[in-house]
Amino acid sequence: MEAARRTALCLCSVLFVLTEVSSRLIHIPSLVHHGVKGSALLLSVETHFPWDDVEIQGIWSHTKPSGSREMLVTFDKKDTITNMRYSNNLVFRKPNISLLIQKLSEDYEGDYELSLNIQFHNQSGPVIKEERTIHVTVDVPVSNPVIEKSPSYAVIEDRANVTWTCAVEMGTRVVFQWLKDNIPLAPSKRYHLNHDNSMLFISPVRKEDKGTYRCVASNPVSQSQDSRSVELNVYYGPYNLEVNSSQGLRTGEVFTINPGELVLFDCQADSNPPNSYVWISKNHNGSQIITEGPRLEVRSYRLAQAEEYLCRAFNNVTQKQDEAQFTLVVASLGTGKQKHTQESGSVSPLAAITVSSLFIIGCMLLFFLRKTCHPKRVLMTIYNRPFTEEKRPHRSGHEDATEDFGIYEFVSIPGKMESAQMSCRSLSRLESIQDMHTTIYDVIRHVPETPSHSLLN
Ligand SMILES: *[C@@H]1O[C@H](CO)[C@@H](O)[C@H](O)[C@H]1NC(C)=O
Ligand SMILES: *[C@@H]1O[C@H](CO)[C@@H](O)[C@H](O)[C@H]1NC(C)=O
Ligand SMILES: *[C@@H]1O[C@H](CO)[C@@H](O)[C@H](O)[C@H]1NC(C)=O
Ligand SMILES: *[C@@H]1O[C@H](CO)[C@@H](O)[C@H](O)[C@H]1NC(C)=O
Ligand SMILES: *[C@@H]1O[C@H](CO)[C@@H](O)[C@H](O)[C@H]1NC(C)=O
Ligand SMILES: *[C@@H]1O[C@H](CO)[C@@H](O)[C@H](O)[C@H]1NC(C)=O
DSSP states (O other), rough: OHHHHHHHHHHHHHHHHHHHHHHSEEEOOOSSSEEESSOOOEOEEEESSSSEEEEEEEEEEOOTTTSSEEEEEESSSSSSETTTTTTTTTEOTTTTEEEEESSGGGGEEEEEEEEEEEEEOOOOOOEEEEEEEEEEEOOOOOOOOEEEEOSSSEEEEETEEEEEEEEOOSSSOOOEEEEEEEEEEEOOOEEEOOOOEEEESSSSSSGGGGGEEEEEEEETTEOOOOOOOOOOOOOEEEEEEEEESSSSSEEEEEEEOTTEEEEEEEEEEEEESOEEEEHHHHHHHHEEEEEEEEEEEEEEEOOOEEEEEOOOOEEEETTTTEEEEEEEEEOOOOOHHHHHHHHTTTTTTHHHHHHHHHHHHHHHHHHHHHSSEEEEEOOOOOOOOOOTTTTOOOOOTTTGGGGGGEEEEEEEEEOSTTTTTOOOOOOGGGGGGTEEEEEEEEEEOOOSSTHHHHHHO
């Protein structure tokens, strides 16, 4: 039992040792070599057996990429035969079985096979066969690449294509890489590269293609320095037109400013070359250019009048333009920002809008009256109580407002300057000035009927 176990163990270890020895008899540190044309290449082989304890036979042979195969060196322990055609260029010295190629040329590309028969003196086992293949390429190092752009001038976005080429004077198996602003070019649907990346075709050119381009050439044996940088200038825009102001209160497209306050508006848009800007004031009369340049200065006292402004950005190269419109409302915002910061942020804009809206409605009435009866002298006669029902169809029970109710009359008096000289006369003198142009406005049209009776009676 014990003997059987020992024998099994022994067998195992012998088998283990045999396989171990076989796989470790030779070792090739590198199975692929990228050789440089003109330089030497060592096909290195490490041996892990005592040269004196073995009988050995071996062949180094070469298979070209075309498939033709040639013997280079045949050897055994005593003799070495080197292929005469390569003998000047090959170095093979036993017991070192590495093969040194002294000067590489393209002819030396291909697969190098080493095949060995090894037999140990102290055992009568089978002849151990070892075979290895080493792949060799031969390349010319790349020279520094030259970059070129077509067209050489700046291009307009979406209307042009750009072709970049990168070329090297020397180098085999060259692969090019493109860098934009020092970052390897990210793939894009608009980039078209040829097989070795020597040509980059951008179609169509976009704003984001603007930048500095370089190329790098490389092959298995070398990497070039970067080419010089070439700028690609792309004309584009205007984009993202925006109007901002540090003053006033902004609600969407509406800026509310204090009366008499000088407010600066800046118009900005992304564009190459820079835009030209014009500011246009729009009113019922039409629109007119009020200033040029990115900044508009406004000082307005005209309360309750919504003024429309428009900033127009124009790129004279792309011939594109963009416009941003906003409304300016003059209303008392109090102390402006300080007031708003003191109040809670969410409430203040809403409150301001409510206040200004109310203010605007109130002012509209006043403005309307003023405008109709243009020059300053306005006479208003209020027909106070008591009124007959026929003359006064609307009544009010509102205590504070009763004084203001009545019929407002505006009379145009023909005079030296018919259009300008206007005044308003009271209705009481209506009979005496029948020839004048008169207009009667019933100011308050809808008055609740019920509570008024008690007051009037
Ligand atoms: C075999 O020869 C090469 C040069 O021909 C040498 O670089 C290498 O170290 C040698 N190997 C051994 C094990 O001596
Ligand atoms: C034969 O000799 C080699 C080296 O001298 C040794 O490593 C190996 O173990 C020996 N083999 C046997 C079966 O004795
Ligand atoms: C740009 O390239 C596209 C094809 O990708 C072509 O159809 C177009 O005509 C070219 N435009 C110019 C301006 O060359
Ligand atoms: C508009 O904003 C820009 C930056 O966003 C700023 O430089 C500029 O001063 C602002 N203009 C005004 C009038 O506040
Ligand atoms: C309307 O346009 C005319 C002529 O362009 C100008 O004289 C007038 O002042 C304008 N009126 C207003 C209210 O802008
Ligand atoms: C475009 O406008 C700039 C000034 O903003 C001017 O210098 C340039 O000559 C103009 N170019 C063309 C093509 O009109």
